[in-house]
Amino acid sequence: MPIYCGDLTVTGTATGITSSGNVAFPAIQSASTDANTLDDYEEGGWTPIITRSGSAPSISYSHQTGWYRKIGSVCHAGFIVQVATNGLTSDGSGSWLLGGLPFASSSTGKGHGIITVTANHSSSGYGSDDAAPWALWLDNSSSAAVFKAWDADSNGLHRGQVQDLNTISNEDSFQGLIHYFTA
């Protein structure tokens, strides 16, 4: 029976190749600077929120679900957030953000991670559902991603976006996916 160990070093813990043929990583990542070493795999959940860069809005949610898969230093995070009925009680100020990402982004390269985000609005909202995804991007060393909000009254200048988020309405929902390099 051949045993292939290559350059593998296992320290006697529950990491390494399992009896099922899977690869178990440490529960706490042991980061490697080697470019060809895969040093982490992790899957889990997170709680997405809608916030702003200046002062936070006051929002209650009818639904918040987030899930992630971290493969090495790349994090893929999906999310679904829905504003509850009468859930927005104050608008706050500044750029709109998707907060609560499970890991902070790396400190280099502004705008790490790119993104699609799709918004659904309630059937009574202006323009109903958006067809096109919105852009969402993450700054350096951050766990909150920016998305642009524009007033639809500007009549076509801002494609893919039909509703001013200052008028978030009941049951507006946001779902999407973001990819980024972790710290």
Place this chain on the structure above:
Amino acid sequence: MTIHCVNITVTGDSSGVTTSGNVAFPATQVSSGTPNTLDDYEEGSWTPSVTRSSSAPSMDYYNQSGYYRKIGSWCYCSFAFQINSISSYGSGNWQIGGLPFTALTWTGGGGTGIGHGVISFTVNHPAGDNDSDDAAPWGVWVEKNTTRATFKVWNATSAGVHRGQIKSITDSTGITHMDAFQGSLQYVTAY
């Protein structure tokens, strides 16, 4: 070079670290419930199709191609297909069917069409068509516990309300010969 192999058990198949230094997983996934265990890598192809949530349309294709890479429970899919002819339109939300793995299920509600996974989606229409190509990608999202992804369809005659989408495919004149769809999506699989 010192090789430490403490606690390694190799079960006699070809999985594990290969002599090339790669990592080979079992051909049939042995799913792990441990969050830090990478339990699968797989690459392959799939056959995308257009369907609807209530009753399926009937159409044939000029071409259909799809590729995927599954890392753990994360699936990356690309797709491209072109419609040849349509004999019936079916009903319900428009969807891409045939995803290679069932999406994770979960409990809870949300807005219309929410589901695991997301996505970019680009539609091209043939040159010379009334509406020409769309500039922006559409949104498409994977429905939980299915192998389908929903995309929204709106009519451009609503005067720009639905940006990034300039053509209705809800009526018999919407989809035309040689209309093509291509894009990619990613989602968490059920295992």
